[in-house]
Amino acid sequence: MEKISVAVRFRPPTAAATDPSPSPSPSSGGDREWRVDDTRVALLHRNAPVPGASFAFDHVFDGTATNDRIYGVLVRSLIRAAVDGFNGTAFAYGQTSSGKTFTMNGSGDQPGIIPLAVRDVFDTAREATDREFLIRVSYMEIYNEEINDLLTLGSEKLPIHESLERGVYVAGLREEIVNSAEQVFELLELGEENRHFGETNMNVRSSRSHTIFRMVIESSAKNQMDSGDAIRVSVLNLVDLAGSERIAKTGAGGVRLNEGKHINKSLMILGNVINKLSESGKQRGHIPYRDSKLTRILQPALGGNAKTSIICTAAPEEIHVEETKGTLQFASRAKCVSNCAQVNEILTDAALLKRQKQEIEELRKKLQGSHSEALEQVILKQRNDMHKFERERDRLATELEEERRLTETLQQRLTEQQKMLDGINNTSISPDQFTDSIQLDALKTPNSKERPAGFVASRSTYSKDVEFSPIPENLGTVADEDLWMQLNKGCITDLDMLEMTPGLKCVSSLAEDKTLATTPVEEPIDTRCQRLEKDCNSDRQQLEDSKVRCAALENECDTLKKENSSLQDALAKSRKDADRLVAEKEEVLKELELEKSRMEELKQEIRLFSQAFSQRQGQLTSLYTKSKAIVDNCKTSQLALP
Numbered sequence: 001m002e003k004i005s006v007a008v009r010f011r012p013p014t015a016a017a018t019d020p021s022p023s024p025s026p027s028s029g030g031d032r033e034w035r036v037d038d039t040r041v042a043l044l045h046r047n048a049p050v051p052g053a054s055f056a057f058d059h060v061f062d063g064t065a066t067n068d069r070i071y072g073v074l075v076r077s078l079i080r081a082a083v084d085g086f087n088g089t090a091f092a093y094g095q096t097s098s099g100k101t102f103t104m105n106g107s108g109d110q111p112g113i114i115p116l117a118v119r120d121v122f123d124t125a126r127e128a129t130d131r132e133f134l135i136r137v138s139y140m141e142i143y144n145e146e147i148n149d150l151l152t153l154g155s156e157k158l159p160i161h162e163s164l165e166r167g168v169y170v171a172g173l174r175e176e177i178v179n180s181a182e183q184v185f186e187l188l189e190l191g192e193e194n195r196h197f198g199e200t201n202m203n204v205r206s207s208r209s210h211t212i213f214r215m216v217i218e219s220s221a222k223n224q225m226d227s228g229d230a231i232r233v234s235v236l237n238l239v240d241l242a243g244s245e246r247i248a249k250t251g252a253g254g255v256r257l258n259e260g261k262h263i264n265k266s267l268m269i270l271g272n273v274i275n276k277l278s279e280s281g282k283q284r285g286h287i288p289y290r291d292s293k294l295t296r297i298l299q300p301a302l303g304g305n306a307k308t309s310i311i312c313t314a315a316p317e318e319i320h321v322e323e324t325k326g327t328l329q330f331a332s333r334a335k336c337v338s339n340c341a342q343v344n345e346i347l348t349d350a351a352l353l354k355r356q357k358q359e360i361e362e363l364r365k366k367l368q369g370s371h372s373e374a375l376e377q378v379i380l381k382q383r384n385d386m387h388k389f390e391r392e393r394d395r396l397a398t399e400l401e402e403e404r405r406l407t408e409t410l411q412q413r414l415t416e417q418q419k420m421l422d423g424i425n426n427t428s429i430s431p432d433q434f435t436d437s438i439q440l441d442a443l444k445t446p447n448s449k450e451r452p453a454g455f456v457a458s459r460s461t462y463s464k465d466v467e468f469s470p471i472p473e474n475l476g477t478v479a480d481e482d483l484w485m486q487l488n489k490g491c492i493t494d495l496d497m498l499e500m501t502p503g504l505k506c507v508s509s510l511a512e513d514k515t516l517a518t519t520p521v522e523e524p525i526d527t528r529c530q531r532l533e534k535d536c537n538s539d540r541q542q543l544e545d546s547k548v549r550c551a552a553l554e555n556e557c558d559t560l561k562k563e564n565s566s567l568q569d570a571l572a573k574s575r576k577d578a579d580r581l582v583a584e585k586e587e588v589l590k591e592l593e594l595e596k597s598r599m600e601e602l603k604q605e606i607r608l609f610s611q612a613f614s615q616r617q618g619q620l621t622s623l624y625t626k627s628k629a630i631v632d633n634c635k636t637s638q639l640a641l642p
């Protein structure tokens, strides 16, 4: 996609540019002027910018700019591209007497865009020594919404037709094959004589019609092998539009008034088309190309297959401020329009077949060669990656599950310890009394050594009543060997190896064995409480850590799930690609088969034709021999007559 090039050109002020309207228009209040620099135009009122009347463009030209400069900046590249096979259109748009015809046609000492382009086309074609060119020109005008051929005197009104091969075209338009710029200038002169001009209050020689000068540039490579017999055909339109006009200003009446209405209407439709095209895709809707002959003919140049340049001409005088603003708004919208230009090639049947064969060959290479291998490798790698991720995901899920279980156990233990603590705190027995209390035994640990944080273990069952036990039995409800294993991260530890503490037999309840009431209290209750609290805190900390790890693992698991699903997608896409390639391959093979059978048919036809031909030749020879014999006979019999 390529944006339309738009530039604004202010003509120099003219002495005659006084307001010809009977009553002054609101715009001619005084003190307003246009400030122009290279890329901006702004309306000033007593040197202060007028809000909403400032515009930016790629190029803005003031009254000193020459046609040559405008051509160089805006049109030259278009012409070169047209010679290379791209459609091109350049047109001048603006109010009446703003300098459109001056820009397109030029004056005696300053040739305009059309003559400059014509010369450039021939020069560029001459430089392309490897190609042969055939150039045709036509010249038409749209006058009062009717098409006249400017190269044919008294031309009939020409209709617009549309076909698949030619697109929109003017039927019956004279096209002259030309070999030089001079030849074209002669034709242009003829066209100018036939063109409708008229005098208005605004312009002594005002164009009363839109004119379209068209060059069709065909070229083919001199060496046919280079381009596969392709012929490039491009259409170059150079358009001088009639100017929009205010009837009050032009003072038009009668014929001029009628012309003015047609001019304004078709320019309004052109504006509508540009407006629609400048809107973004969804809002755009129907483009009213068919509403006027001008937009229908220029359709490819407006959002279609062409490179387009628009020169918006403007009058600098204050009395034209409103019209100039209108022109600048049109230009602003036009620069948002994008075209999609491409080289126009026509292929002969042989070239088409050749290209198709090349394409088939390329496809086959792609399928058979490294491409499919690479694809297979990609699929294999993706499959491996997926398996790896699945394994990783499973491992993480197991770890997560273990962590959860550990957290639960810890939670449970914490609750129980809390309960024990609460029990101690709530008891009414004084610490001194504890020495005699059997209850105390329940809180005793057989080992005075403090258990490491996060470390809880017990045997599920003891085989014998051991005198030395590493773990108190009453912890059997809160921990087990599995948990031990988890805490040690799978490292199997021999519980018997744990440090043994001589000591105490654990008693689960006061009622069970009162003999133990006399067991000496090894640890004062305060210390014990503190230790338990410490244990509690450490467990709490462990629980928090475990929760954090749990969350991290869950996150990791989610990420892996996502990666897995994206890998699944990629794999599915690769499979689809592979399927598509296989389908393409089959299609190509089918086409190849078809080509082969066509070739066979052709060969067969040629064989039959040769047979028929030699048969016919034989018949003709024998007929000739017979005729000759008859003639000879006749001659002899004539001679034999007396």
Ligand SMILES: Nc1ncnc2c1ncn2[C@@H]1O[C@H](COP(=O)(O)OP(=O)(O)OP(=O)(O)O)[C@@H](O)[C@H]1O
Binding pocket: 010, 011, 012, 014, 063, 094, 095, 096, 097, 098, 099, 100, 101, 102, 103, 107, 203, 205, 206, 207, 208, 241, 242, 243, 244, 313
């Ligand atoms: N850049 C310029 N330099 C010098 N003279 C100019 C320039 N532009 C326009 N003029 C002069 O201004 C007058 C009007 O210009 P022109 O006929 O080209 O206007 P127009 O836009 O084609 O008008 P219309 O729409 O009525 O045909 C002419 O006399 C022309 O020579």
